[in-house]
Structure formats: structure tokens, C-alpha cells
Amino acid sequence: MSTLKNEAICSMDTDFAQWYTDVCRKAELMDYSSVKGFIIYRPYGYAIWENIRECLDKKFKETGHENVYMPMLIPTSLLQKEADHVEGFAPECAVVTKGGLDDLEEPLVIRPTSETLFCEHYAKVVNSYRDLPKKYNQWCSVVRWEKTTRPFLRGSEFLWQEGHTIHASEEEAREETLRMLDIYKTTCKDLLALPMVTGLKTEKEKFAGAEATYTIEALMHDGKALQSGTSHYFGQGFAKAFDMKFLNKENKQEYVYQTSWGVSTRLIGAVIMVHGDDNGLVLPPRVAPTQVVIVPIRQNVDGVLDKAYEIEKTLKEAGLRVKVDASDKSPGWKFSEAEMRGIPLRIEIGPKDIEEGKCVIAKRNDGVKEKYNLDDNLVANINTLLDKMHNEMYDKALKHLNEHMTRVNTMEEFVDVLENKTGFVRAPWCGDTECELKIKEQTTATSRCITDQEVHGEKCICCGKEAKKIVNFAKSY
């Protein structure tokens, strides 16, 4: 805590990037390590990840997925089995060339992702349609060597989950791809109060080796998009490269149909950049490691601390995550520390309140303060406040998203919106990668995802040819 005190953070509008880094540090979410691009997840930041993981893991298991753990190291020869895949990842790999005191005959890469390991294993253990589907998931960290890194958004090591499933039919695999996309979207909404724009990635933007990549994209406070999760349909591409065959019901050998899907600690970055304000972090109540902080006023007065702990006990027993700040700092300091950490509710309790049998509860998202009775309804009132706060945060983020979702038909409009209004720009596109590249070159905006909007004779904003799709473009992280 002591690190916080007299340090202020940069204002969002002055320098959003600086504000972001300040919040990450001052809220004690992370710290830098001595290896560039490798961060330390401090207790408060890691606790947020634990809550995300617990929520997703439950949903994965409810939908029939099983957790496994694959080796951290991949032989280069294995990584090379699928052409697009190795082309996509080889340039980002950390390579182990020495083991113990010996040079290795074959260099090993630290997993940038584990498709190849899952494929090799599936090929060994699957024989018949009776062995299908196999729906495995892994929680681990992966390493991708990055030149420019930012906490949670882009790092050389990050924590994630990677699901890898194989199925006996294309239909079933495509269903799985969309099911997991939906689980991501609803979890972002219900746990993180994050509205997501979803859709297909273009050929250029899809995952190395995938037939189809679906994405969830969030809009940050500064009007930039953040890819927050992806779900891929692989068809039989990897199956053929890794010889993943099974005996189907017609007793014929057939290649399996495959998916993979993942979200990472990037979601923490999204939470910070969507909900945060100039006082620091604002955490959605359901993911907050501490949901309620109790700040005693004049805590040296007899009975004040006792009352604070009594309230803490009551809330804990009701399943709330609550803490009393009994440190020797002034209430003012405690308030600002709790605000910096984005703790959803702050209970203030002093001698006068106790006399009145009341306490003050302040909401972090809008600063609204109200008096509540210290009675049997306190827990119910707090749960109501937490749900209210969650909904307010989601609605505010959704409003921001909708206000920054602009449909354009010309390059001029496109550039104008990007430069002034920012956010997502929906534009007709002919489907050629060439135009996609030109748009990126001219505007630094990339295609985030293809919308499901129908085309009615619109022309590509780049080449003027018949448009095939309406695409969400945006500057992005």
C-alpha cells in the first residue's frame, strides 16, 4: 500500500497510454521483471485472473470439456508439420538449445500455443468414432517473443486457456466453435461487464492454420479495439498434417474435424481500459477480488473497529469478499487507495453512524454515497448495489460502444470518423486482401471482424468494386 500514497496517476485524456501503465502499477496489479516483456502478476492482478479462470473453467466443464496439461516444450520438427502454423509462429518462438550441460540435438521451442502437441496426442489415442469427440482444455502460460510489449495487452509471456477439440463431423465441430465463442461473449458480459462485437476474421486476420476464426472485440475508452478472445474452426487441415484419423460408423477411415479457442490475461487489460477512470481502476463487482472495503472513521474510538469487524463477519458469512482497512493511514488515504484498486463498494463507519445504527456506502463507479441501516437487510442491500453497479457499468460501456460504431460508404468518411470520432467503422469491402492492406496502409485501421449485415449493391470503399461484405474496421491494440 505504502507505494501508493503521494503518487498520483496521469489523467486519461492527457495521455491514455501513460494512464494505463500508471493504473497497472499503482493498483499493484503487476510489476516488471528483469526480463523485457515478462511481467510479474502481483496478488491483486493474479486474483482477478483466478476469478476469470474459475468462472470459465466451470462453464467449460459443464459443457463436457476436460482439463489436461501438455509439455511446455515442442520439438521444432513437430511445430513444422503444419505449414501455415509454423509460418505464423516460428518468428515469435523462444528456443531452448541447451538442456542440463549438453547442447540439444534438436532445438525445442517454448509453446507459443499447443495445437501441435494436442494433435500428436490425439492421433495416438483416437481410433474410432467411439473415442470422439475429445474436448480438452489447458490452463497455462505461453511465450511469444514480442518487440513492443504492454502489461496484459501484449507480452512475451502471458497466461491463457487453450481449448482443443476434435469431432466426428464438420457440423459438430462448427457448433463447438460457435458454442465457445458464445461462452466467451456471455462471460465477458456477465462477469466483466464488457460488451463485445463478434464476427468472422478475414482471411488475412485469421489464425495460422485455421479455416475460420471468430473473434470477440471490445472497444476501449480511447476508441481503439482490443481483440479479447478467438474461437477457430480448423476443418481437417491439422488432421491431415498429423494423421488424426478415426474409423467412422460406416467403418471407413476419416480425418477428424477440429477446433481451438482461447482467452488470455488480455481480458484484464480490457477491464482496465473500458471501466477505469482518473481515480484508477473500476472493477466489475463479480470479478473484484475485494467487493467491499470497510473504512472505520476515528477507529481509535471505542467500538468503531469492533463494529467494522462485526460487519465484515456478517458480509463474509453471506459469501461476499470483504476487507476492513484498519491500517494507521487517514480515512482519506484509505479512500483513495480503495478507489485506485477499483473496489466496488466502500463502507464508511464512524462513532456517529454507529449511534444512528447506520453506515455510509459509496459506489466506486459513480461515487454515489448513501446511508444504510445496520440491520438484517444490509447484505441484501449490498447485493442489490453490486448488481446495480454491474449493470450500470455494462450499460455505460455498451453506450460508448454504440456511440462509436459508425457506418460509412466512402474512404473520406472512413478517414474522418477514424480521426475524429474514433471507434469501429463499418464499411463495405470487396473481399480482396489487397484492399484490406491498402486501407491499413492509409488509415492504420485493420479489419476487426466481418459483420452479418447484408450487402445491397454497396461498393468497396477502397477499389469501388462490388462489395461482398460489411466489415468492422478499427485502430486496435
Next chain:
Amino acid sequence: MSTLKNEAICSMDTDFAQWYTDVCRKAELMDYSSVKGFIIYRPYGYAIWENIRECLDKKFKETGHENVYMPMLIPTSLLQKEADHVEGFAPECAVVTKGGLDDLEEPLVIRPTSETLFCEHYAKVVNSYRDLPKKYNQWCSVVRWEKTTRPFLRGSEFLWQEGHTIHASEEEAREETLRMLDIYKTTCKDLLALPMVTGLKTEKEKFAGAEATYTIEALMHDGKALQSGTSHYFGQGFAKAFDMKFLNKENKQEYVYQTSWGVSTRLIGAVIMVHGDDNGLVLPPRVAPTQVVIVPIRQNVDGVLDKAYEIEKTLKEAGLRVKVDASDKSPGWKFSEAEMRGIPLRIEIGPKDIEEGKCVIAKRNDGVKEKYNLDDNLVANINTLLDKMHNEMYDKALKHLNEHMTRVNTMEEFVDVLENKTGFVRAPWCGDTECELKIKEQTTATSRCITDQEVHGEKCICCGKEAKKIVNFAKSY
């Protein structure tokens, strides 16, 4: 499942090592990867680890520990800061020399353990006694290059937890060291039905960099010991090497007092080798991923499967981990598969049983079968059976341990016990490492831990000098 069928496993007494490997494979706990010493934790094996992790993590948090995540890679210069530590681990390190497409200026090692990273971070964030204690824990995998490897027992990569704490006083740090040792011991007893021998390691056997290493040692079915967890008191050694200072209450700079402690997936190996039998795995009920398997007899007969699912629903609602095996295999096959996987209880239910309103329940640990009524007492009866089974398994293991704990006074007795009776041999020792080495050389037995037994003029079994300690020796994994 199909992999199991007609494959038998080697008998324990014919070849214990082969039996062990067979069980690991046939129970589908793990599989080998294409990198030597790196195994795949399959769903059934990983689920056991998840249950161990959940139980320990809860106890860590209840005792005020917080989870963090440190980088996977350590600069060689950082690893070298503490002399004993680097000497202990450098020979086992996997070294990353390339990142992306470039050679690294400084090679990075994949963490063999994370002391150095925690020390570097603590040195940065701790200033005053107000910041102490810091009690962090990390769940991750570590890499130690091993020449000879065995699933769960010794691998080049394994999953573990590593706790690292710093304190303002020696007393508090020593208390922490013993508290965590006790948490390990009680968890092994209450969750894994494993009795442990605990004590101090000798100078020769203690952790690289530690002042004192405490160990929990289990006795395997074959009479060999398995080190199953350790808790270390570091004193101020690392603190001085990493300049971990704090301003104490007397306003003076002082070095922190440190501990670390860990258990790994080795515990799964202990469970297999202590409880298993010639039919495969025998899992303690509280850690078993599936506690009850329901096998329908003549499942094509109307109502049989419905009844099986009805029972499954009832048990699930009571919080039990239960599965119906409705596959198209014969009951006999299902029985042996369930036995191979060590599922604690098997419910057999057929048309006749349903008529009688009864079912047969078989206990995996002793094969005892009994009829039970399909009534409101079923859940209670099953919970009683599971607890009974847990206690029987613990008592059996404890009996085996006690029967293989022999006190000797001469080298002749020592050798005789080791060769015939096996197990732990308690012998007086002068305290010299030289004698310890000679004993190892002559018998291949190592000192496992120092007992708290008092010495009454006994002589060292090796040199005949005055004995200082009574030590538990054993052949070990």
C-alpha cells in the same frame, strides 16, 4: 477406454517398476510426449492434481497466503546471485539462447524453481516492517533436466506449487516453515490417506541455499521411500544475496527472514505406489475424480438405465462425483476398467435388484460387496462407505509403514534389514557427512530425515564414534 480392454498389467511382485508404468498408462493418467522426460497429463491424471491443488490452495489462503505468477524465464546472472543455489540448479537447467529470430545477449533459463525471482521482487516492494510478512505462493510447472525419468516421480518438467515468504523475525519464519510442513502432512493424511514420516534433512540432503530443510517422506509398497514435499527455512542467506532489507520497528535496517516450501505431482506417484494393487489404481475417495461408478446390468432391459441415471442424479445432487457407464461393453469389462482406474465405489444395478429395490455396492480397496436399499439412506450409506474406505486405506498404509520402520545399532543389522525387510532403517549417526556418504556407498540407502529420538550413548554405525542423532535411512526414489 478402448485402450484398456484386453491388456493386463504386470503383477506388483513380479516387477514393481513395470507394474507402476503399466498402471500410469492403462489407467490413462498420463502419456509420453515426443520430448524425453516431458509427459502429458491426461484428463484422469490431471483431475487428481486439480483436486490436490484445490484442497491445498484453500488451506494456503486460509493461512493468509496469496497467489502470484512470476516469469517462466530467469536471467542466468540472477540465478547466480546465491552461490549454493546456482551450484545446486545450474547443472539441471534448460537454457533459452534464441528469442524470436535473434540470439539473446544473456541466456535465460526456464525456472527450475523461482526463489531468485521472488527475492528480486520482494527486494523491490518491501521497505518497512509494515510491509511484512509477505506470504506468496505460485502454482506452475518447472523444468529440471533429468537423465533418468519416471512418470510423476522424476521428470524434466513437473507441476508443483512453490510458496515463498519473508518475515520480520526468525521466530515467525521458523513458525511458518513448520506450519506449512504440518499442512502438507495433514493434507496427505486427510486427502490422500498417506501417512508421512517427517523430520529435518541432513546438511548433505538439504535444499541448495537453505539453512534447514524439513521433509515429508512416504513409504512405497516396495519398501522404498519417496520424498513427497519439503519446507525450508532460509534464514537471511538469500536476503543478504538479494539485499532484501526492511526498516524494523526500532527504525533500523534489517534483513528479512525467509522460507520456501513445495509439493508436486510426485504426490500422484505416492498415491499410486502406496495404495495400488494388481488390478490397478486404488484412489483415496476424497481425491478420486470419480468416486462412484454405476454399472447397469442388462442395461437393455426396460427401466435399468433410467434407474441408473436416477441414482446418478441423486448422488450428484448430494455433491458426490459419480458416473454411469452406459457404454456398449460387457459388465465384466466395465468392472475391470473401473478397477484399473481405482474408482472407490461401484454400484451394480440390474432388473432383479430394481425389483427388490436394492443395489450392490462394491468397495475397490478390499473388493467387499454388499446389498443396499435404494432408499433415502443411500447417500448417507455411500458417504459412510467412502469415509470407511479412506480410513481403511490410511490404516493399511500406516501398518505397512510401522512394520517397515526398524531400529538398528550396527552396520550388519542395517544391511540385513535393507536387503530383507526393506523400509526405513533408524540408525545412530555421528553427524559427519563422510559417514553418510560411506553408508550410501555401501548400501545405496540415503538419509531421509533426522528423527527426534534422543541419543543415549549409542555409537555411529559407520565410524563407531559417539552418535549425535538417530537418522531414518532408506533406499528411495
